[in-house]
Amino acid sequence: MAEKILMIALSPTMEEGTISAWKVKEGDEVKNGALLCEVETDKAVMEYESPVNGTVLKILLEAGGSAKIGELIAVVGKPGENIDALLKEAAAAAAPAAAATPPTPDRAAPPAGPTVGTAAVSSAPPAAPAGPAALERAAPPPPAAATAWEGPLGYGSYPRSSPLARKLARDRGLDIRSIPGTGPEGRVVRRDVEGFTGRPAPGYHAPAGAAAPEVPAAEARAPAVPGLQSQEIPVTGMRAAIARRLGESAAAPHFFLRAQVEMDSLMDARAAVNASAGEKLSLNAFFMKLAAEAIKRHPRINSTWKEKTIQIHGTVDIGLAVALPDGLITPVVRDCGGKTVSRIDAELAVLIDRARRGGLKPEEYSGATFSISNLGNYGIEEFTAIINPPGSAILALGETRREPVLGEDDELKVRRIMRMTLTCDHRTIDGAVGAAFLRDLKLMLQEPLRALV
């Protein structure tokens, strides 16, 4: 169903906003959080982010026009959706206001009244069809209530939540919909809000008078960098699980193997595939696939210590460590050896998206037979990871960067180098076994064709 995009208060004292520029046009597909337009408030030019996924069906207020808080400025919905009723309703709501106050000369919104109707809508350009892959990847979030973050919170549009949790979220500038609930039927309760360390909601503004996060005026009073504060943070369920599992892992005698990989071939191959496919396959999907192929040749890496026996697993189920606002989780892609890179990438995208929204099911993040942790994005050269049970090994990947390398012909060459560290449980994997695996993985990463032979 189509969502009304209303002028919202982007500063505590704002009553009216002027569109400086639209960053989307009718027919454009927008994602939740994408920039819709810039709005000049009484204080500054603020960015207005889309609260929903969909297609821009109608822009009612052109750049330069201004609207009071709560007035309709655009409609986002499904391509081809009928929004006549919605526009009529908005027109009817605007009519008394227009009659009471003289129209602003620069207001470019369509005139209020019955003329805003079918004709205007049918002339809207047909929206481009959304890519199926993109739709599959990001399940639409619960639709925002028409009154955005200001409205009463009902079960229809919002997750179950206790009144106290809603009040706390409001006070902290958090969108209750972004907080995973741990109460009955997923109810968001106090401990969830207090344990949540994510960002305030995009477009959120604190009620006037409340301690307002992200409000420019507040910066004048507050120090630029908040000082340290002594506090005790409640241990969330996730944090407790991390503590418990990594504690279990400490029982395994760890040893570490390091190797340096020339990434040029893989990076070039990926760039070529991405250029032709028009889709961006993540590097992690390649790592998972190639690790699985190397494991097929060294099944002992894919094992679990069970005191009396050692379980060698029949499929390579790889968990990828994903950082969350408070904690981390390892969504697991099953049978990476039996899947293509693009299939692994698609599954990974869905799992990561769900993980970030707190909706991962236990069977989707447990039982990894091998794990990968990639801190390359943080500029980390190399690091060691702690084994994630029930697996016996975890691969820690550092940054890929250009470095001088002395070639076999004694010439200095520039190569893209990545350093990786394999952590093994010595109860199941001996040094030579781990080393043989890591050597083959290194060769596959350097020459991906090897995975096929």
Place this chain on the structure above:
Amino acid sequence: MPIITYREALNAALDEEMTRDDKVFLMGEEVGEYDGAYKVSKGLLDKFGPRRVLDTPITELGFTGLGVGAAMAGLRPVVEWMTHNFALLALDQVVNNAAKMRYMSGGQFTMPIVFRGPNGPAEYLAAQHSQALQSYYAHIPGLKVVAPATPYDAKGLLKSAIRDNNPVVVLEGELMYAWKGEVPEEEYLVPIGKADVKREGKDVSIITYSKPLKVVQEAAETLAGLGIEAEIVDLRSLRPLDEETVYASVRKTNRAVVVDESWPVASVGSHVAWLISRNCFDMLDAPVELVASEDVPMPYNHRLELAAQPSAAKVVAAVKKVLYRED
């Protein structure tokens, strides 16, 4: 401080008020020669004589009406009902005359009368004699209703009730008469309309009154063993109700469990639960729980009789529910 029983505390209150004011007199079934069915009036006939301590026939409606008339005429009667189960017969006098006389006479008559006796289930008394009937009285504008749970509160509240110029229903309990507690020798009053925090805690508010206070206190001990600090609010007065003390506690703990030995429908407990939901809405982290008696006539079978009433286990379960604890 001396430790005395609930019954002795009530006896002391009657003794002190009858000594203080010659207009105070006690009437009811067996209150004189027999020293009271539950010995609350022990020794009063000997001390104050038959003019002040009157044995009545088994006619609840009749002698309650006599009391109402005496109050209108300027005396301060204390009417003892052998139990509130029997006093259902007298309800017309209480509801239509005692509660409304001051209002309907435009203040020409006051109604300084106390109706008192055991309320709520005891043991092995079956359906007709095991009823917690406070809703009947708490429902009526013009009445005051108190339900003390300790000897200290029983003495202080009965004395306040006797001195009040409005009809006050005092809800006692057959099983509570033998309960012991500290009661000072010097005179004191417990004001009507003031709740009492019987135990401080930060994790959950348990609001109760009368006999269930004991199971709530047991539950609080169990909960303490689980690391849960329960705050116990004893309402003491049901009408007027000390809402502010309840709200202050719930605003602190964000969770409320109401424990009431009445049936759950249209009860004092359900009313308090509604008040909390209405007035502490934004401070609640969980729906308000109500632990009441099961919605059935009291079974005679003893196991079922116990199972039908609030228990410490039921209170603990309700507290875990509002704390989202599953252990």
